[in-house]
Amino acid sequence: MHIKVEDAPTPADINESSPRILCIAGSPRRHGNSEQLLGACVRGIKRAGGTVDMLPVVDYAVKACQGCNACSLTEECVITDRMRDIYPRIDAADAIVVSSPIYFAGVPAVLKALYDRCQPYWARQHVLNLPTPTRRPGALLLVRGAGDPYGFQAAILMTKSVFAVLGIDLVEMVQVEGVDSPSDLGRHPDQIVRAEEIGSSIVRQVMEYRR
Numbered sequence: 001m002h003i004k005v006e007d008a009p010t011p012a013d014i015n016e017s018s019p020r021i022l023c024i025a026g027s028p029r030r031h032g033n034s035e036q037l038l039g040a041c042v043r044g045i046k047r048a049g050g051t052v053d054m055l056p057v058v059d060y061a062v063k064a065c066q067g068c069n070a071c072s073l074t075e076e077c078v079i080t081d082r083m084r085d086i087y088p089r090i091d092a093a094d095a096i097v098v099s100s101p102i103y104f105a106g107v108p109a110v111l112k113a114l115y116d117r118c119q120p121y122w123a124r125q126h127v128l129n130l131p132t133p134t135r136r137p138g139a140l141l142l143v144r145g146a147g148d149p150y151g152f153q154a155a156i157l158m159t160k161s162v163f164a165v166l167g168i169d170l171v172e173m174v175q176v177e178g179v180d181s182p183s184d185l186g187r188h189p190d191q192i193v194r195a196e197e198i199g200s201s202i203v204r205q206v207m208e209y210r211r
Helices: 033-047 083-092 109-116 119-126 153-166 189-210
Strands: 020-025 051-056 095-101 136-144 168-177
Touching: 020 033, 020 083, 020 189, 033 051, 033 095, 033 136, 033 168, 033 189, 051 083, 095 153, 095 189, 109 153, 119 153, 136 153, 136 189, 153 168, 168 189
Parallel strands: 020 051, 020 095, 095 136, 136 168
Antiparallel strands: none
8 A cells, every 4th residue: 555645736737825835755666655645644734725845864865964164154054055956945834744754763864864965944043043933733644563562752852842843833743663665654544534533633723723
């Protein structure tokens, strides 16, 4: 059972009044279990009237943060890569959903690179004392295979840390265990339904946050 998701919407797909949900697929492998779970969430977002901005991180070759602290002086990251295309999409989102597999208790390197490159948001708030972002809802969809005794907690804490500087409240989460091959998610229909419900819930919560 494969649930595929779309790429970023074209201008014709975007309704300015529709909640825009940035859906970050954090796996280095396209169309695996975590992205399939995100596909279910996307269905729920669309059913509730939201606009999906799909971001498969692996396609963007985001470089690692080099720890230069230049963003503490300039507000901006000095690295020239496609993360520069991602920053405005983070800023434009009314909510963010992240899907990820668990790699050694944390998130994969491709997603961790994006997380670390959010350092400019931290610098703006904690060094430059600029205004904090408007609060927004967020969700986290996690999958892991068998054999890792350390569960989901490290990945959850990493994501909460990034969400904190982005002004994101983690309001919804699903955790699926025992998935290794891309066909394994189909053995967890209740979690697929839950991911769809999260998609619809996020859209409704955006409307609550706007009030």
